[in-house]
Amino acid sequence: MITPALPLSYERTPSADESITAWALAARGGDSAAVDHFVRALHRDVIRYVAHMCADPQAVDDLAQDTFLRALGSLHRFEGRSSARVWLLAIARRAVADSLRYTAVRPRRADLPDWELAVELAQPHGLPGFDDGVALFELLDGLPEERREAFVLTQLLGLPYAEAAALSDCPIGTVRSRVARARATLMALLAEAEEAPTPALAAA
Incomplete structure (x- = not known):
């Protein structure tokens, strides 16, 4: 994953959302500490969202990482007009949609024992x-x-x-x-x- 040993997501409050959005804006300017705070704050939310929305529990970690990679690559376009949480979940939504379109044209992988981990995380x-x-x-x-x-x-x-x-x-x-x-x-x-x-x- 992008950041090891990530903690649970921050409590969702208006002040927490403001902090996360501020971190995203600071990360846009190249603040590496702000990038770390941003990822840690929203990692659990992204995991939960993609775990419940994708058809393949085995893809949860990959989709979460894809979401953050897309977000970090697009931070220069984030202007804070919406909260960073909503902005990131919109990216996660597109990542899931892209994954579903891709998996629709190939056979699904057999279920593996670690599906239980995805359930636990979600x-x-x-x-x-x-x-x-x-x-x-x-x-x-x-x-x-x-x-x-x-x-x-x-x-x-x-x-x-x-x-x-x-x-x-x-x-x-x-x-x-x-x-x-x-x-x-x-x-x-x-x-x-x-x-x-x-x-x-x-x-x-």
């Missing part, structure tokens, strides 16, 4: 209504792409609905509707999982 903690042990990655994978993206952006990454709408190029009301439908579907799937008998009980 797994939110302390999200109301979800136990930490639930493989939310798998549940979200069953949602339509637009609802999955709206849920990930607002509920997992904490973007305001207005910023999620700008990123997704749709009205705020549409984002709210997608999130509500995604939440309803996820709660229904969780209820089904809780009611399903375990293999041991089923065999008894």
Whole structure:
């Protein structure tokens, strides 16, 4: 990865977003320390976003690195008109879209044991209504792409609905509707999982 031993993403607050945007602007001017702060602050958000949006968990790390490489190569064009977080997630969105177009024309690789790591990295903690042990990655994978993206952006990454709408190029009301439908579907799937008998009980 670009930066080893990266910590969790910074708490999403207006002041934190302002700091991250300031780091991005400083990094544009060649400040290497600002580059490091910028990458560390948003690394977890990018991992979560691409893990939930791409069709191949094995590609998560590559997509995250591709996102940051694209961003660092485009920093000279970043003017701070939007938050650096939204700007970076827009780049991640394009990276995922490019990856999906590429993988659509070649056979998918077989699943490997490290898919569990991608799930763990994407797994939110302390999200109301979800136990930490639930493989939310798998549940979200069953949602339509637009609802999955709206849920990930607002509920997992904490973007305001207005910023999620700008990123997704749709009205705020549409984002709210997608999130509500995604939440309803996820709660229904969780209820089904809780009611399903375990293999041991089923065999008894």
